[in-house]
Amino acid sequence: MKAIRIHRFGGPENLVLDEVPDPEPGPGQVVIDVGAAVLGHLDVDIMRGVSRLPFALPHVMGLEAVGRISALGPGVTGWAIGDRVLPSIIVTCGVCRFCRGGDDALCVDLRYQGKTFAERMVCEAAHLTRISMDLPDEQVVAVPTTFGTAWHMLFTRGNLRFGETVLINSVGSGIGSAAVQLAAGAGARVIGTASSDEKLAKAADLGMHHGINYRTESVVEQVRKLTGGLGADLVFEHVGGDSFRWGLESMATNGRMTICGAHSGEVVPVDLIELFRGQRSVIASFGYSKNEAARCLDLAARGAVRPVIHATYPLAEAAAAVTAMERRENFGRIALVMR
Numbered sequence: 001m002k003a004i005r006i007h008r009f010g011g012p013e014n015l016v017l018d019e020v021p022d023p024e025p026g027p028g029q030v031v032i033d034v035g036a037a038v039l040g041h042l043d044v045d046i047m048r049g050v051s052r053l054p055f056a057l058p059h060v061m062g063l064e065a066v067g068r069i070s071a072l073g074p075g076v077t078g079w080a081i082g083d084r085v086l087p088s089i090i091v092t093c094g095v096c097r098f099c100r101g102g103d104d105a106l107c108v109d110l111r112y113q114g115k116t117f118a119e120r121m122v123c124e125a126a127h128l129t130r131i132s133m134d135l136p137d138e139q140v141v142a143v144p145t146t147f148g149t150a151w152h153m154l155f156t157r158g159n160l161r162f163g164e165t166v167l168i169n170s171v172g173s174g175i176g177s178a179a180v181q182l183a184a185g186a187g188a189r190v191i192g193t194a195s196s197d198e199k200l201a202k203a204a205d206l207g208m209h210h211g212i213n214y215r216t217e218s219v220v221e222q223v224r225k226l227t228g229g230l231g232a233d234l235v236f237e238h239v240g241g242d243s244f245r246w247g248l249e250s251m252a253t254n255g256r257m258t259i260c261g262a263h264s265g266e267v268v269p270v271d272l273i274e275l276f277r278g279q280r281s282v283i284a285s286f287g288y289s290k291n292e293a294a295r296c297l298d299l300a301a302r303g304a305v306r307p308v309i310h311a312t313y314p315l316a317e318a319a320a321a322v323t324a325m326e327r328r329e330n331f332g333r334i335a336l337v338m339r
């Protein structure tokens with residue numbers, strides 16, 4: 001079969017379309033004919049060798065996919081060849097204190113399944129979700145991580161309530177465009193930032209109430225102006241660097257900020273005096289639970305949220321797809337389609 005592999009860490013030029021042996025399912029595993037996969041920032045980190053996760057080279061790229069079961073390993077029950085399924089990007093132990101508490105992403109024995117940028121992949125049958133909705137593959141696969149992560153940040157960690165004001169950074173990203181829809185749907189007043197007026201217009205179509213172009217306007221000043229000087233009750237921050245800094249300064253007194261990413265700067269200065277005198281909370285958020293992903297898939301199946309796909313590329317053009325994402329050209333997610 002064909003697969004996108006890296007033989008060394010670096011830029012998109014290292015993504016090679018290789019011919020590799022078909023995967024064989026072990027006990028408790030299935031093989032899936034991949035229909036579509038999506039790109040995420042973690043894929044870029046893995047490609048560049050900065051993910052802080054152990055990957056041996058050569059490595060088949062990709063973390064998220066949807067497809068149909070094409071082979072069953074020994075001992076697999078409850079699944080049949082042809083079933084449309086979505087494998088979890090992580091495999092968890094199911095028995096540690098975090099798994100038992102529903103915090104799947106914090107599992108002490110967590111590992112990534114991945115290897116989805118390929119015609120076929122192998123995965124654990126215990127970590128599959130059955131897909132019965134009519135949406136095309138590239139939209140289905142765009143739901144769990146973007147909407148699940150946004151749900152976890154907004155509601156589970158950020159405790160967003162009806163009528164509150166939320167500042168969502170970088171609404172053009174997959175997770176940003178998901179957060180806009182979830183927050184607006186939950187009755188919050190949504191202020192969003194983006195690098196262009198075009199992206200802001202698209203976010204407005206998804207329910208964003210006020211847009212701030214961070215290349216031409218001061219985010220902190222605009223948030224203060226829009227909130228009568230109070231600031232945002234909740235800041236949704238997934239970018240890092242300057243975005244984290246203006247998020248801190250845009251928080252209301254007694255406000256919260258949930259964070260889950262740092263691609264634009266992993267180490268940032270924080271004014272501790274302002275933080276504690278204003279009783280402001282910075283709340284870390286990691287991943288999402290299977291229950292949160294299931295809720296979001298149900299919302300998408302009912303048309304209550306819309307997974308936003310910027311573009312689809314054939315598997316062979318993975319390098320072009322990653323390049324587009326690294327240039328932040330996208331509004332929504334970029335998918336690879338195998339058919």
Ligand SMILES: [Zn+2]
Pocket residue numbers: 092093094095096097098099100106107108109
């Ligand atoms: Zn566990």
